[in-house]
Amino acid sequence: STQIEDIMQGVDTSNHYHFNIRELQDRIGGIGKGNFGIIFARPETGKTAFWVSLVANENGFAHQDINVHAFVNEEPAIRTQMRLITACCGMSREQIASDIELAKEKWSQISTNIKLYDTVDWTMDDIDSHCEKHKPDIIVIDQLDKVNISGIYARSDEKLRAIYTSAREIAKRRKCAIIAISQASNDAHNKRHMDFNMMENSRTGKAAEADLIIGVGKAPDTNGQENIDRSLCISKNKINGYHGIIDAKIYREISRYDV
Secondary structure, three states: OOOHHHHHHHOOOOOOEOOOOHHHHHHHOOEOOOOEEEEEEOOOOOHHHHHHHHHHOOOOHHHHOOOEEEEEOOOOHHHHHHHHHHHHHOOOHHHHHHOHHHHHHHHHOOHHHEEEEEOOOOEHHHHHHHHHHHOOOEEEEEOHHHOEOOOOOOOHHHHHHHHHHHHHHHHHHOOOEEEEEEEEOHHHOOOOOOOHHHEOOOOOHHHHOOOEEEEEEOOOOEOOEOOOEEEEEEEEEOOOOOOEEEEEEEEHHHOEEEO
16 A cells, blocks of 8 residues: 555655745645646736746746746747746846846846747647657646647537646656646636636636646726736645635736736
8 A cells, every 4th residue: 555655745845846926835835747737817917927927037947947948839939038038137128228238147047947939830749749858847838729739629628628638648747847828718807816717718628637727817907007916816726725816916027927
């Protein structure tokens, strides 16, 4: 029979990669090898900025000497790279332009830990082969719904479930953490509180595969001014069971989230 020590080790989060938002780390304990997490939000809420901040902001994954490979099909990878640089430096593009040497110095501290790939035509098999060859610690897929998968499916939700099942299996097989980015449905528009039922085209199939799901909520803007408050809604958590909402703020000009 399995020893209690082995079971304890199996649920230990002390060797997980740490979130650089303190309350997120305190509540969840990080994300580890074999874990499959989903971040979802409405368009223009700051999905990409959120994962960029988790990777490149102070004490992010790249600062922990963790190899992060990001597969980008939502925007040109060079734009995402610029976001990573601004998040790392805590400098806007204008500030970087005025002090390029400082930016180079800061970026050089983590740049070797981040690899970006334009993956518009990639399949889940391509991602699996990449992980087998390069053995990254964390992979980010922005956005997972747009990755191709072999097979014939009667409905879009069946295809999406197959994609998400494949992502979970890659995380386990290749012993890496996978963070997938996805859209929220219209049900989540201008909502501060959201749960995994609000993922687009879900029918629970996508949510069923994940160990951790964080929805990024946003209340309506007022008087034409963007509301920078964001709520990190943890609606599924098989890592340690915590569910709840953590308040944060987005700073778009530097692609950072902070509390």
